[in-house]
Amino acid sequence: MGSLVAAVLVAGLQPGPALVAREFARDVPIPLAADEPWSWAGVPDGQVSACGVSFDLSQSTVVDRPVLLAAATEAAIDPGASVVYALVTPAGECRLAGVAFSTADGPTQVKAEDCALAWASDPPRARRLLVARCVAPAGGAISGVHPTGCYLLALLAGDRAAADDATLEAAYAEARDAWHARFAEEAPAAWHLSKMIADLPDGRIALLPPRGGEPPVLAGLLATTSLRAKLSRLAPDAFVDPSYFGPVRFPVSLYVGQENYLRSVGAPGDAAEALRRYLADGGRVVIIAAGPFPMYYAIDSGNPVQVAGDQFLPRVGITLTGAWEKPPEGTPAMVCPVEGQSLLTSVTAPYPYPTAGDLRIRCLGAVPGSGVSVTPLVEVRRGDGSPVGLCAALFELPPNDQGRRGGVLFVSSILLCDGRVAVGVVSDVVRWIAERLSEGA
Amino acid sequence: MSPCRGDVVTGRIPRSPHRHRGGGLAAVLCLTVALPTLAADAVDVFTQDFERFARLTASSEAELRLEGVIGFEWLRHFSAESYLTKLANDPAPEVRREVAYALSRVGRRASIPVLFGLLADGDPNVRQQAALSLKILTQTDDPALGGQWATDPDAYEQALIEGLASPDTAQRIRSLKGLLCFGAEHAEQPVLVFVTSGNPAPDGYQLQLAASVLERVGGPASLPWLCGAAEWLTSAAWALGQIGGPAAEEALLKGLTRNGVWDQSWAANLDRLRSTRCGPLVPMLVGSYGCITYRGQPEDLTYDPTPLQRLCTNLVIRSGRAPEVVEFVLREMEGHCVDDEITEDLRPAMVALRQELMPGFVRNDGLTTSQPMCAMSQLVSDRTLAPRLIPLLQHPAFVARVYAAVALGRLGAVEAVPAITEVIHQGYPFADAVTAVSGKHFQDSQTVRWKGFLCMALGRIGGEDARLVLERMATDPDEYRDIRYGAVVGLGFIGSPESLPALRKVAADDIIWCTQVEARDVAHRIELAEKGGLRP
Numbered sequence: 006m007g008s009l010v011a012a013v014l015v016a017g018l019q020p021g022p023a024l025v026a027r028e029f030a031r032d033v034p035i036p037l038a039a040d041e042p043w044s045w046a047g048v049p050d051g052q053v054s055a056c057g058v059s060f061d062l063s064q065s066t067v068v069d070r071p072v073l074l075a076a077a078t079e080a081a082i083d084p085g086a087s088v089v090y091a092l093v094t095p096a097g098e099c100r101l102a103g104v105a106f107s108t109a110d111g112p113t114q115v116k117a118e119d120c121a122l123a124w125a126s127d128p129p130r131a132r133r134l135l136v137a138r139c140v141a142p143a144g145g146a147i148s149g150v151h152p153t154g155c156y157l158l159a160l161l162a163g164d165r166a167a168a169d170d171a172t173l174e175a176a177y178a179e180a181r182d183a184w185h186a187r188f189a190e191e192a193p194a195a196w197h198l199s200k201m202i203a204d205l206p207d208g209r210i211a212l213l214p215p216r217g218g219e220p221p222v223l224a225g226l227l228a229t230t231s232l233r234a235k236l237s238r239l240a241p242d243a244f245v246d247p248s249y250f251g252p253v254r255f256p257v258s259l260y261v262g263q264e265n266y267l268r269s270v271g272a273p274g275d276a277a278e279a280l281r282r283y284l285a286d287g288g289r290v291v292i293i294a295a296g297p298f299p300m301y302y303a304i305d306s307g308n309p310v311q312v313a314g315d316q317f318l319p320r321v322g323i324t325l326t327g328a329w330e331k332p333p334e335g336t337p338a339m340v341c342p343v344e345g346q347s348l349l350t351s352v353t354a355p356y357p358y359p360t361a362g363d364l365r366i367r368c369l370g371a372v373p374g375s376g377v378s379v380t381p382l383v384e385v386r387r388g389d390g391s392p393v394g395l396c397a398a399l400f401e402l403p404p405n406d407q408g409r410r411g412g413v414l415f416v417s418s419i420l421l422c423d424g425r426v427a428v429g430v431v432s433d434v435v436r437w438i439a440e441r442l443s444e445g446a
Numbered sequence: 447m448s449p450c451r452g453d454v455v456t457g458r459i460p461r462s463p464h465r466h467r468g469g470g471l472a473a474v475l476c477l478t479v480a481l482p483t484l485a486a487d488a489v490d491v492f493t494q495d496f497e498r499f500a501r502l503t504a505s506s507e508a509e510l511r512l513e514g515v516i517g518f519e520w521l522r523h524f525s526a527e528s529y530l531t532k533l534a535n536d537p538a539p540e541v542r543r544e545v546a547y548a549l550s551r552v553g554r555r556a557s558i559p560v561l562f563g564l565l566a567d568g569d570p571n572v573r574q575q576a577a578l579s580l581k582i583l584t585q586t587d588d589p590a591l592g593g594q595w596a597t598d599p600d601a602y603e604q605a606l607i608e609g610l611a612s613p614d615t616a617q618r619i620r621s622l623k624g625l626l627c628f629g630a631e632h633a634e635q636p637v638l639v640f641v642t643s644g645n646p647a648p649d650g651y652q653l654q655l656a657a658s659v660l661e662r663v664g665g666p667a668s669l670p671w672l673c674g675a676a677e678w679l680t681s682a683a684w685a686l687g688q689i690g691g692p693a694a695e696e697a698l699l700k701g702l703t704r705n706g707v708w709d710q711s712w713a714a715n716l717d718r719l720r721s722t723r724c725g726p727l728v729p730m731l732v733g734s735y736g737c738i739t740y741r742g743q744p745e746d747l748t749y750d751p752t753p754l755q756r757l758c759t760n761l762v763i764r765s766g767r768a769p770e771v772v773e774f775v776l777r778e779m780e781g782h783c784v785d786d787e788i789t790e791d792l793r794p795a796m797v798a799l800r801q802e803l804m805p806g807f808v809r810n811d812g813l814t815t816s817q818p819m820c821a822m823s824q825l826v827s828d829r830t831l832a833p834r835l836i837p838l839l840q841h842p843a844f845v846a847r848v849y850a851a852v853a854l855g856r857l858g859a860v861e862a863v864p865a866i867t868e869v870i871h872q873g874y875p876f877a878d879a880v881t882a883v884s885g886k887h888f889q890d891s892q893t894v895r896w897k898g899f900l901c902m903a904l905g906r907i908g909g910e911d912a913r914l915v916l917e918r919m920a921t922d923p924d925e926y927r928d929i930r931y932g933a934v935v936g937l938g939f940i941g942s943p944e945s946l947p948a949l950r951k952v953a954a955d956d957i958i959w960c961t962q963v964e965a966r967d968v969a970h971r972i973e974l975a976e977k978g979g980l981r982p
Contacts, residue, residue, distance in 0.1 A: 154864035
């Protein structure tokens, strides 16, 4: 490796690849002091090598404090280069960092996870130096490097020979793969969840009307992942159209209607009937709303009034089995995974019931004699151990004529709005959805 | 003259035309003015504002010229006269009318012929205002008839000076008001005689007016009396700021110590004198920043820093204690401040701050102790602190996250954009619909909306990354309403014409009225700044 580094650093080497350090405006000082826990203390002063290339890092002092000078905004590559290596360091969480390389075809993004690791410090600082590599399309050139969520420390630019050099490419790929594995190991659950969502097929999950009750964790996923592209938002007309809304097209549907459900669109009760029909035909509805009592209020198109007293879920054999406005005083209530359940695997042990936020709970169960089978997942217990009811459960309807069973996966707002478990629970739900979609594929 | 001549310095410029005359124009300033520099030799707030209004009066856009005139009108400093008289023939009648009004506040002898000319203006509103202003400046009942003030101003000045000897209160007041316009250097001595040995002794109002006259005509000879009076007369503070010198600074320090900042005359004039001696007053200055947790004052972040905040920032920085304040506040936010290590005079504020740094804390008693965080967010200037601030975006207390983001905005830390965006996307522990319907659980912290402030901080950071994120948030109907609103405000801080399509979409489509209005306002300000040549 050392000989390779030496070889590529010899500018003007003929013939063969040539990588040359490029200068750029460095106006951001990065702290290096050992007594500052937020600093990059320990970063090499001199050469940093990784993936077959080597960068020069030279430390400076600003007002008698050791710093590295870096850029936080775009650095121009002028003249353009066929290949560019950028040495960067994330300013905060690693997964939020990335580098965009400007080419004539538009920016090429290299996320932190697709870089190569050049240096790392131990926790609590856990600073990283990463190398991002970008090769310009044939005949094109890279004209700029734009760091996002990170500082740009050094640049190497190369000609077409360097861009096409197989040894350099292989060295980067090897280092990138090694870093990717470590990155995935260190990454938080939210990153893994976003990967899972990216693998879902497009357009096969229906988002039922009405909306507006997305729990925070779902709102965050809609904003930060590709989940939005995976969902088909059903307009009321499409919802009641049996030729469009059915389990073949949409094996899974999401309910995020807070506590409302759409009862009528064109004729009295036609929307409620459409949902009942969907379930009877084998569709699965995932209740993942921020309100405690899903599908409690009926909504009729053209009428702003929420109608109480005509819940939807009893129509398919699911009913209320327990409720409170807040847990009783005294010994804290507990949220307990049901032994043996294999769906919400992230809830591994009992934990105290939330003490802040919306503490209302409505527990659901099957109507006796309805033929609905219940797989309990998570339950709430009072301080004395007595059960309150299920705050997560899978309800499976009786088989229809074709032997297909519709289902309702209910996850209470108590789980979805609790930052301690929300990401894990939603990851479990997404995994379950992915399995259902693959069944129908 | 009002005790608070520097109304721009003593109060917030209104933003919406719905709230105050001409206020919508004032908001242009938010787009065009860089935040005050944090260097120890920072330009004083008075000069910043004066120069800002001067630039506006030279704009090609009538709306912006009007803005500049109104600014001078509130600044009430006689140096603005030449900028105003230049606009007496402005093609826009609303500008000419405002010029006529502003001259009634700052006009001196050179304004008289200008106003006299406006009596023949084609616009009746201009004519009426010119007549009223002449009446105020000349202290005569019917200026259209002319008089000694028109034919021989020196003789009229002498008559006014003689009026000071009158025992009649009304005559004395007329003389003092007249001298504001006609008084020249040789009026100084008679005014000093009046304030020191007038018979009967002048009352407080007469002394306020006299100090204002001395601001315009006084010199070192006036200092002994003004220094004594400055502890209790706001207009004397302004006179000292005009005359300057070590004695003036000393007197202003006494005034600030005695009166605090709630009338900003002392702080503003210490700032004008570039005082470096406010170190002992830093705890008081830090406590004067206000905070969003004080009865929910989102204006602290929706608008540019208030004049009071800017004054405090300048004075603390020049005292050399800004790094100390920033360090102690950051330590508190990080949760590892040791009482004994805090400078004694700052300790009470830091200890009080701890209560509001507790997770889920929501103030409900009309008080706040978070001012040091607000101060930190405006005093911070060390760019190496950005990596230290980024983890504080995940602080258990919302208010700490907000001010960490604002501080990053102050530093222009573009590297923090993804981290701030991430916090915004983490959502609230409640659905937007929960509080929309019934106001349930009003008493719980779950209903507190604070992420819009982070959008505003993104706007302060600026740059393409922030702009694109804010445009997406502003136009996404699935975002929480405060995030949409905050994103629109943030786009206003960036002020890029490239945001206009997004802003017009919000103005047309957003379901929340105030978000629509803000988007329209921001789009208008961007267009205006473009046309007026005021973009940086």
